[in-house]
Amino acid sequence: MSKQDSLPVSSVQAAGFVILANRTIVRVSGPGADKFVQGQFTQHVDEVTEGQSLRAAACTPKGRTYCLTRLVRDGNDLLMDLENSLIDNTLSHLRKYLMLFRGTTMDALPTARIIGLIGESAATAVAGNGARTLKSPGQVLQIGDSHLIRIENTYNQTPRYEWWQPNEEHACPPDVSEITLDHWRESSIAAGVPWLTQATIEAYVPQMLNLQHLQGVHFKKGCYTGQEVIARMHFLGQLKKSLYRLSFKNTNQAPEEGTRLLMNGKSAGEVVNAIMTGNQQGELLAVIRHDADPDLLSLEGQELAKLHLEPLPYPVPEQDKRTQADT
Incomplete structure (x- = not known):
């Protein structure tokens, strides 16, 4: 950089x-x-x-x-x-x-x-x-x-x-x-659009990165490499985590890709992309479990950093805890 x-x-x-x-x-x-x-x-x-x-x-x-x-x-x-x-x-x-x-x-x-x-x-x-x-x-x-x-x-x-x-x-x-x-x-x-790095290659199926909400997955096309797993997750409603946008503050350094997000000391997700946007503040995209409480999340290794859930510019029905279907 x-x-x-x-x-x-x-x-x-x-x-x-x-x-x-x-x-x-x-x-x-x-x-x-x-x-x-x-x-x-x-x-x-x-x-x-x-x-x-x-x-x-x-x-x-x-x-x-x-x-x-x-x-x-x-x-x-x-x-x-x-x-x-x-x-x-x-x-x-x-x-x-x-x-x-x-x-x-x-x-x-x-x-x-x-x-x-x-x-x-x-x-x-x-x-x-x-x-x-x-x-x-x-x-x-x-x-x-x-x-x-x-x-x-x-x-x-x-x-x-x-x-x-x-x-x-x-x-x-x-x-x-x-x-x-x-x-x-x-x-x-x-915009809620992720990109891959060395730390996140082969870490997620496309739906975990919200690609189905970014015109990136066609569920009715024919066979392609990986399709069986991707289709099963979609049609059987097996998606348990997806991409969220958060802001962070009280730190001078953006977390590295792959940094774990913790809830009560246990892993609840990982940072996909992050960037500083000002003095001791920034924004990130992270794949997080749907059952995690955003108010209890912290960054591993940066425990003093404060996280806040921010809206995405597109709806993600899977993140509604009342409906666990992958639609």
Whole structure:
């Protein structure tokens, strides 16, 4: 992490752009591209169109998530984005299956990039009034050979977008302030959108990360790796923990990914992502048991830190203790 990225970030209400240098675009192309992706990801590729991009996960046979990504249609190809810190591990997993599809390739695009945009004014600086046609997460506007994607709002309804540039760099939006990568990560936490790290690879099934509420799991598609476990958890109502958003204060350091949350001295969950947002305060996403009492939670190793449950910008029926169904 750079010195700039380690600084406290400002309010997620501020408009701005950031080059997401922590992520790499990967192109899947060839006659078996759709079938390959269909067999490895939780999303139905037929629903990924020029006008719609969807989130997806890739999982082990035991249903444990090793990749969180977004799928984007680019002509006859499919694009996805991978965290740089995990790209080697992810591609190694996927190439075990890719060899079954002759003539199909999966290549990282080193000259491609994604720009994150916060605020409608940042999006209109890129696409003019066309950006205002993007009302819902996943909607896509073509800008030449690039793709402007509406993604999830923050909890306070601040619009967010991603500008995918797979073939050539387009100029950053003029008259829009550049923000830090940590600012973007803060907005992701405020939107209830997690990302994986080395500490959380293969730790959770997609539903524990609320991916079914982020357009990331298609429960009616055909077979894919890990589907049996994921479907059973969904249809039998076996989900016992999921992703929550919390704020913390009274500490000078954000907890590391994988840090346990304790209730009465026993493990009740783990930190997935966390970031400082100001002096001795920050926000985090954590996978927590549904039967845990948020008022009794503490951070292992940071017992003086105070935690407070914050709302997510989307409903999570599984977290209602009166209904334990996974719907």
